[in-house]
């Protein structure tokens with residue numbers, strides 16, 4: 459951990475009830491760019507998770523009883539500490555998951571923005587009054603914190619997926635037990651260290667680390683414990699469905715951010731420069747490993763060749779390498795299985811008539827590196843159509859009519875993010891309203907932010923994170939009829 463200015467941000471223990479807790483059984487955290495072992499952290503299971511839930515439950519009443527401004531001050535201090543340590547957390551993140559350092563810095567700021575935003579929102583958990591149906595009564599509606607929250611997060615945004623869940627939960631007065639992805643526990647633990655410094659009372663934030671093999675046991679404890687009242691999950695649709703089924707046993711509220719299969723449509727009348735820039739940002743951020751990354755690029759006949767040529771020439775400018783190196787903008791994929799999936803998708807596209815314009819192979823650096831790739835003549839028969847590739851591969855589909863593009867875009871069980879580029883105002887409204895997605899970028903390739911509701915429809919999930927809607931997931935409405943006046 460020579461790369462940390464503040465070595466105390468490196469933690470290799472879980473954080474439960476305000477204590478750093480080690481265990482006899484551990485698992486290794488590796489750098490995907492180099493294969494180097496960065497740390498061994500506790501491989502906890504159901505029992506430790508139960509302990510963390512009890513700690514969170516014990517802290518709940520006291521935390522909920524603070525005034526909104528008292529919670530604001532602690533959250534605000536956490537935000538400041540995260541930003542003061544932006545470079546260290548970014549380096550830790552790049553080391554454990556591979557994204558280029560500039561993107562890691564960006565993610566730390568993005569993660570912190572949720573803490574800042576929800577610190578402020580703590581003061582705005584408003585209720586309402588409703589005209590009473592009876593002359594001698596009054597109707598008041600208040601919002602109360604839901605209770606202990608379980609959060610299970612993925613490796614592709616090791617900081618932001620945690621803060622996007624726990625910051626609104628804390629603002630509302632809830633406490634939380636988080637299980638970070640097995641690939642990226644170190645970023646989560648650094649955030650916990652800063653939370654401790656910010657003054658969160660013991661038990662408000664708990665981080666339980668566990669290996670891939672222990673994830674089902676931790677998940678089962680979180681979803682079936684009667685003490686946990688809400689589950690926030692970001693990850694695969696398969697695991698999301700399992701958690702939802704398990705949560706049914708105690709009728710928990712669930713907020714799920716699951717897989718996507720984002721279409722990116724370029725119409726003939728698009729601004730070509732803007733469309734290419736949008737596709738580059740949307741497709742290749744985090745080496746294509748985000749659930750809102752363009753997965754299917756649908757290009758209209760008249761602009762297809764020009765777009766393909768421009769995109770390919772931009773892709774050739776990418777520098778692939780260890781995210782710690784200056785100038786690198788495509789890091790490694792997370793692991794060998796991720797590389798194998800990309801290889802399978804590319805091989806299938808080629809076998810069915812796809813034409814590789816650039817890339818198409820493992821990178822000469824070896825390991826988990828894959829060449830940024832553009833493939834033409836992609837059709838709906840190919841694997842890339844139906845599954846998220848989660849890698850740096852841009853498949854270009856061709857279409858003729860607007861209706862055909864919208865129908866292709868909607869022909870998926872997923873509905874997270876969609877993008878399109880057009881300069882026709884009528885088409886912009888028609889297509890934006892016709893796309894069956896929770897988020898639509900119109901002439902924009904990046905659409906996340908703390909002030910907007912992030913989330914999907916269909917099998918991409920339930921609930922929204924970010925914006926004033928995000929805090930509602932962690933509150934319950936209570937209606938009070940005040941009679942006998």
Ligand code: ADP
Nearest residue numbers: 610611612638639640673674677692693694697
């Ligand atoms: P990804 O494909 O992004 O790795 P996963 O859904 O496998 O998506 O992982 C997201 C998070 O869910 C990780 O923290 C992982 O450990 C966790 N997870 C995986 N399987 C389970 C499970 N059966 N129960 C609870 N959590 C799980």
